[in-house]
Amino acid sequence: MKKCFFYLFILYSTIAFCQDKIYYLEGTLGKSTIFMTIQVYKSDKETNLTAVYFYKNSLKDIKLEAKLKDNNYTFYFKPGDVVTEKFYLKKSGNNFEGFWYDAKEKQLAVHLEPVNFENYTSNIKIRFDDERLNLVKYKFLEFKKQKTTLYNNKEIVWYSEKHCDSDFFRLGADFSEKNKTVINPILEQIHIQNTLNQLNCSSNFEYSNGQGIESTATINFLNTNLLGFEIFASYYCGGAHPDFGGSGYLIDLNNGKQYEIDDILAFDKSVTGDKENNFDAFSKYRTDYFAPKLLAVINSQEHFEKPKNVDDEPCDYTNEEYWNFPSWSYTEKGIEFTPTFYRAARACEESFLVPFEKLKKYKNPKFPYSL
Template identity: 30%
Template sequence: MKKLTVIILLLCTLILIEKKSYAGTITLQGTIGKIPIVMELNIDPVSASGTYFYKKLKQDIAFEGTAASNNLSLKSESTGDKFELTRNGHTLNGTYTNKKGTKLPVRLNDVEPNSVKLLFVNETLSKTLSDYSKLRLNEIKLIPGKQELLNQKYLIQWYSEPNSKINVFKIISGYPQPIINTINDQLYNEYYQNFEAYFSCSDMDGNAGYEQIEITSCFLNEQFVSICISSGWYCHPAAHPDFGESGITFNTKTGKKLELEDILWFGTGAKPKKESDEWFSYRSKTYAPQIVKLFKRLYPTEMIKPQTEENCDYTDSEVWDFGSWYFTQKGLYVGAYFARVARSCDNPGWSIIPFSELKKMKQANHTLTF
């Protein structure tokens, strides 16, 4: 009897180990028919969900379904694609059926966790990405376009990603080569995060959910490289579309990314660490009210308090505390950010602090010149 009990316990343990080995998140790659795909699966004992993409197209297609023993039954709500798959060791084999009824064989192999390396060297980006994302970004092919000379000195090369139609650039000349390399690496970190955002966002039909990812401002001078990336998206199953912009600015003397407090500082003493309690307090209680005061002087017409709530109220300091910022030919652009019901008020075109004004103000960083 004791021997039988031990055998039963061993069998139960083996079953639990077997089930556990297939639980959690796994990455696979293989083919539907002859078409290469990558899949990410989240599996528990009774259900499964995840996404997959065709390597050529790169766009995520979401699915969900059931898991029973070694069998998976999956369906994409957006495309109607179906998978019937069976686990056999480190492979998943089975059948794919599209919404027209066409059937194709599927063969997928497990990807060893943390085994995927980016084909381009970017340690900062690599640390933030899953194997699934790395396999996608390794398929990115940038097509060179025109070259452009900015401020009669700084040469940049534009590139286009064919599937997303996103255009990006890298610096060719105008700064010392080590600075160019450092800034380009950080720019590409930003670009590839945007590529990943684009391809991982799908609409309810399984197509790209992004309407726009575009570099809408690009400023290079002796002191700064500064860009603005504008985006608009509607990712299923989100309730509403959304849009926004983000700026990124570099010091061309050091190659380091700058924070707004490096440029514009209304506080006293040491600057708080970004996203610390002190930083949030400074932005809300000191920085934003000072921006309102400054813009009331620079733009008195635009800063008149509206008579109704239907109009944009730029006198409210809360809309300025965490907005985007970047340099343009005219000066430092500082954006506003409103609640969803008033998002059309975001980022007015006029909210620029001219270089002449920046020169008059207390310098946040005495190594920077305007």
């Protein structure tokens, strides 16, 4: 995992170094309002472009192949090696002017100018600069109440979003006003980010239908102080292979604090959850203490056996490396852990429930509640 973070750091550092210009644009394609991001990368030998645009009425990304010659920009969408639409644009100052054509050579005028982000301010967190148009998408999101359910006799209200498949929940009428005031903005933030991920999920091979990420949220724990749930998603947004994974959440109903697994369990006094500011210490704790001790606890009930031939039987649950960064879910009966395998062996990722009784002696002293 540490190596993966290192590669990502190198990747984004390289992009930032080579990147010459990013244009965030808004304007019209015929009578439709569109938004576009154009990124220009220059090296000693060549200039490369990437471009993505979306319509205001759909918000779904369309990824374009791109070429630049002199000051003329050509963008086209070519699923199945058939060009279904293309742009011919010329840059004039900060604006782009030109025409769009469909597969039948229907022509529409295009005018684009820099986005005035003062019109799209918000308090949502944008993770990378090249997602700044998420601010635009956020303004046009429309959430609608879909249904209500009960969990532990408490009302849960589920919402959907107009432009894509993105369902998530909020606390309902049975919760105190304080709980709803503290927690529902956090749940809304998660829903917004999931929705933006869905709208951004696109490829060069086909038009997005807003269903590239199949996501399921499951509430697994609820008492007077804590809300636990898991989001499991399988997704394909272009690239070589589909992928999947789960994320566990445990939120304090009283103050909104979101607990990570290292906030809950401490297998050594060197425990740290500070992977952003001190990744070396975080990684060392996970490798030296977390993984071996968690595996020992799980193996005491599962009795794993090392495969005789790992090449033929890749599901080696005795390998501590796969337990360094497991996904987890806080449930009514205990904590479920799922080891993280390499991509080719992702089918090995099975969940194992560890009852609270077996974890009590490892409770982090700073975690304010009993297991």
